[in-house]
Amino acid sequence: MKTHIEFTHSPIVPPRMEIGAKEIGAQVEFLGIVRELEDVQAIAGLHYEAHEPMARSTIEKIFSELAVLYPCEEVRLIHRLDFVPVGETALYIRVRSRHRRSALRMTDAAVDQIKADAPIRELT
Amino acid sequence: MKTHIEFTHSPIVPPRMEIGAKEIGAQVEFLGIVRELEDVQAIAGLHYEAHEPMARSTIEKIFSELAVLYPCEEVRLIHRLDFVPVGETALYIRVRSRHRRSALRMTDAAVDQIKADAPIRELT
Numbered sequence: 257m258k259t260h261i262e263f264t265h266s267p268i269v270p271p272r273m274e275i276g277a278k279e280i281g282a283q284v285e286f287l288g289i290v291r292e293l294e295d296v297q298a299i300a301g302l303h304y305e306a307h308e309p310m311a312r313s314t315i316e317k318i319f320s321e322l323a324v325l326y327p328c329e330e331v332r333l334i335h336r337l338d339f340v341p342v343g344e345t346a347l348y349i350r351v352r353s354r355h356r357r358s359a360l361r362m363t364d365a366a367v368d369q370i371k372a373d374a375p376i377r378e379l380t
Numbered sequence: 381m382k383t384h385i386e387f388t389h390s391p392i393v394p395p396r397m398e399i400g401a402k403e404i405g406a407q408v409e410f411l412g413i414v415r416e417l418e419d420v421q422a423i424a425g426l427h428y429e430a431h432e433p434m435a436r437s438t439i440e441k442i443f444s445e446l447a448v449l450y451p452c453e454e455v456r457l458i459h460r461l462d463f464v465p466v467g468e469t470a471l472y473i474r475v476r477s478r479h480r481r482s483a484l485r486m487t488d489a490a491v492d493q494i495k496a497d498a499p500i501r502e503l504t
Contacts, residue, residue, distance in 0.1 A: 278466055279415055280413055281412070282410070283410070291405040356491055360491070361488070364484040367480055
């Protein structure tokens with residue numbers, strides 16, 4: 257599985273779709289977008305801080321462990337750091353696989369585990 | 381939930397992302413891509429045939445039933461019909477929701493149910 261993990265301090269630009277891999281049957285793109293919180297004071301955005309080398313190795317481990325359950329050909333993740341305004345993307349994940357179930361389940365499980373385990377702090 | 385279902389006889393162009401809905405926290409895009417089949421003769425592509433009005437109402441029903449479990453703000457589906465070459469997208473789904481779990485689970489369940497129940501035939 258090709259894994260590409262990136263942190264950026266600028267708005268996330270979804271990478272161009274590569275065309276033509278004959279074995280790819282499914283592609284999932286997930287955007288985690290900062291939204292106005294409910295039941296609290298409206299916010300302008302969220303701040304994200306990460307220990308980048310630790311976050312990268314935690315995320316790599318999460319993907320490689322999940323690939324045993326959900327085999328995929330390629331995962332690509334971009335996490336934006338610093339201030340992310342409401343309506344903009346903080347987390348981008350793209351998964352490409354032979355079979356649709358793998359790509360969908362990989363994305364779902366990866367987002368859960370990254371939120372739980374990666375050393376990335378979300379601050380209002 | 382805004383639902384937009386479309387059939388096309390041309391290559392699918394993913395709709396432009398709308399920006400700025402303050403309540404949207406997650407967007408999932410799923411592409412179902414025609415791939416070369418394994419263990420059988422290589423194919424150039426697949427043919428899809430649909431009874432469009434029936435397929436549309438089946439898909440609308442699937443989305444509205446799933447929205448009880450997985451509340452979403454917007455779903456958009458494009459299914460390509462006729463011949464779809466290997467490497468090109470036959471099915472496009474975009475789901476936008478407040479919470480990431482809803483968007484991911486909606487996509488996963490909708491693809492399963494559409495494959496099972498919608499009157500769309502896939503022919504080699």
